[in-house]
Amino acid sequence: MKLIPYLRQNPDLTVAMLFAVVVSSLVPFSLTAMLDSVNVPLLGLLFCLMSIVAGLRQSGLFTYAYRLIFREHTTSRALGRFFIFSCFFSSMLITNDVSLIIFVPLAIMILTEVRAIRLLIPVVTWQTIAANMGSMLTPIGNPQNLFIYSYYGLSLHDFLLITFPIVLISGIVIYLATFLLPDKEVILPPNDAAKITGRAVAPLLILFLLCLLNVLRIMPFGWLMLVVVPAIALLNRQLFREVDYKLLLLFTFLFIGVGSLARIPFFQSWPAQLLAGNEFMVSLVLSQILSNVPTTVMLAQYTTASAPLLLGVNIGGLGTIIASMASVISFKAYIGTRFPFTRGYLFSFTAANLSLLLILLLYYYIVG
Numbered sequence: 001m002k003l004i005p006y007l008r009q010n011p012d013l014t015v016a017m018l019f020a021v022v023v024s025s026l027v028p029f030s031l032t033a034m035l036d037s038v039n040v041p042l043l044g045l046l047f048c049l050m051s052i053v054a055g056l057r058q059s060g061l062f063t064y065a066y067r068l069i070f071r072e073h074t075t076s077r078a079l080g081r082f083f084i085f086s087c088f089f090s091s092m093l094i095t096n097d098v099s100l101i102i103f104v105p106l107a108i109m110i111l112t113e114v115r116a117i118r119l120l121i122p123v124v125t126w127q128t129i130a131a132n133m134g135s136m137l138t139p140i141g142n143p144q145n146l147f148i149y150s151y152y153g154l155s156l157h158d159f160l161l162i163t164f165p166i167v168l169i170s171g172i173v174i175y176l177a178t179f180l181l182p183d184k185e186v187i188l189p190p191n192d193a194a195k196i197t198g199r200a201v202a203p204l205l206i207l208f209l210l211c212l213l214n215v216l217r218i219m220p221f222g223w224l225m226l227v228v229v230p231a232i233a234l235l236n237r238q239l240f241r242e243v244d245y246k247l248l249l250l251f252t253f254l255f256i257g258v259g260s261l262a263r264i265p266f267f268q269s270w271p272a273q274l275l276a277g278n279e280f281m282v283s284l285v286l287s288q289i290l291s292n293v294p295t296t297v298m299l300a301q302y303t304t305a306s307a308p309l310l311l312g313v314n315i316g317g318l319g320t321i322i323a324s325m326a327s328v329i330s331f332k333a334y335i336g337t338r339f340p341f342t343r344g345y346l347f348s349f350t351a352a353n354l355s356l357l358l359i360l361l362l363y364y365y366i367v368g
Contacts, residue, residue: 012291012325013246016253023260037259041221042150043248048228049140049211053094054242055204055235062090062102076116077183080123083107084178087127088134088171093208096135096142096326097244103127104333112337114186120337125349126177128330129318129356133170135326136314137163139215142326143247144296144313149215152306156216162307166315169363173356207231247293254297272302280308280364287316287323311364318357321349 007014024034056062069082083103091099104127111119135141139149139159149159207228213219232239275282279299286295292313303309317324321331327349334345 010246012294013250013253016250016257016294020253020257020260023257023264027260027263033259033263034256038252038255039147039150042147043251044221044225045211045214046143046146046248046251047243048207048224048232049095050098050243051232051239052204052208052211052228053098054239055232056094056201056208057098057102058236058239058242059200059204061201062086063106074186074188075183076114076119076186077178077181079110079114079116079186080119080126080181081175081178083110083123084126084130084174088130088174091131091135092138092141095140096131096324097247097329099131099135100128100326100329100333104330108333108337110188114188116182116184116186117339119181120334121341121345121348122181124330124334125345125352126174128327128349129170129352130174132317132324132326133167133174133314133356136170136317137167140212142314142317142324143251143293145310146215147251147293147296148300148306148310148313151300152304154306159310162310163314165367166311166360166363169360170356173359177352203231203235250293251297254294258297258301275299275302279303279305280312283309283312284316287313288320289322291322291325292317293325315357315360315364318353318360319350320353321346323353 007017083106086103087096087099090103094102104124107123107127108120111117111123132142136145137160139145139154139156145159145163148154210219210224210228214221214224283292283295283299286299290298295316296309296313299309317327321327331345331349334340335342
């Protein structure tokens with residue numbers, strides 16, 4: 001069966017599915033309760049965003065932007081900074097996963113072409129960190145943010161007040177880290193990127209704006225789906241194939257499992273008492289083991305303290321390579337290069353992550 005190999009290749013999805021099945025078997029079956037536990041508006045918005053961003057990626061918009069900035073001559077440090085901060089800023093709107101899917105392969109391709117192979121490990125490492133920390137700023141930057149923003153009904157203003165200081169500090173540290181990159185002149189390959197047309201990009205940008213209006217609670221979810229899904233089908237129905245259905249399934253299983261868990265008397269009060277006052281550190285540590293998305297869904301129903309949970313799961317994306325599943329995207333891209341140095345990458349990745357994690361922990365406990 002194809003299902004078994006797929007589940008073996010995606011242990012996070014397998015664990016979430018088993019969690020949902022086992023916990024649901026411990027409570028009386030109720031289809032209504034099961035459906036009520038699934039956050040359909042969140043899943044629908046994620047579906048729309050992933051479809052639209054896939055279209056923008058295919059349009060060549062991001063590659064074209066890169067070629068507009070760089071011509072024939074530049075320096076290795078400037079090139080590295082571009083790829084790193086492209087992930088930092090773009091992840092705020094197109095999510096950390098998509099940002100890495102776009103800019104890590106582009107960085108690997110360009111750095112290989114200009115024979116700057118030694119830059120691959122530090123650039124890809126800091127691209128990953130930049131995407132994880134930049135995405136922290138906005139509700140649509142990553143899945144856990146969108147969940148917390150929706151679950152607690154936060155305003156955009158309150159959300160940004162929580163995330164902005166950490167993102168600012170992270171950006172400063174990342175910029176200072178780029179001074180460690182070599183600063184040698186490089187000659188770029190000829191600019192053969194195809195020009196993009198407004199006709200291809202404009203409709204997708206309009207649909208993306210509608211998604212933002214939904215995030216701001218201006219456009220109702222029902223109207224969003226009625227407009228965006230048919231529009232994408234008319235523009236390019238192949239974009240639906242680019243959606244990360246694994247992530248949507250992961251969320252669905254977690255919603256069902258956590259919803260069933262809440263119906264068990266023992267788990268209705270004890271975890272909340274244990275978590276009270278410790279939301280930040282518990283979510284940070286748990287993210288190192290379970291990854292920050294499952295940690296968010298599991299802990300949210302046991303606390304009303306949205307701020308420490310939001311900070312914990314985002315800062316908790318630093319550390320181990322599975323703390324944020326977006327980090328695995330970069331790792332897979334790097335080991336797919338011609339001469340990967342896997343141990344060197346993991347050492348560099350872990351050292352850089354732990355360094356920034358320590359700085360942010362000091363800030364949180366001294367200033368926060």
